[in-house]
Amino acid sequence: MDLRFEEERPIFIQLAEQLEDGILSGAFPEESQIPSTTEISVRFKMNPATALKGINILVEDNIIYKKRGLGMFVSKGAVKVLREKRKSQFFERYIKSLASEAKRLNISADEIYEMIKRGFSA
Secondary structure, eight states: OOOOOOHHHHHHHHHHHHHHHHHHHHHHHHBBBOOOOHHHHHHTOHHHHHHHHHHHHHHHTTEEEETTEEEEEEEETHHHHHHHHHHHHIIIIIHHHHHHHHHTTTTTHHHHHHHHHHHHHH
């Protein structure tokens, strides 16, 4: 796991998102163990409370769960949950603003679709 933190957003949120990325990429398969808060805090020189706060976001979303005495594990079905979450975020962050700007510029949905297709082949 290679974490790179930005300064604009809280580290615990970035940690949660990067763990999600690891789950989506297959670095942490479902039912596999993730690094402990201690491992994360030592390796990336962060406060253990910050690491715990990031992991707790994923626990609250049922992405990971704790096995008492063994550590934290990726939940079964986590990839599906994360994909749906990210698709929803993608729509909110990008598609709504794209559609709004397209309307201001009188760009049709068909033209947007063609632009997107071009983007995929670029």
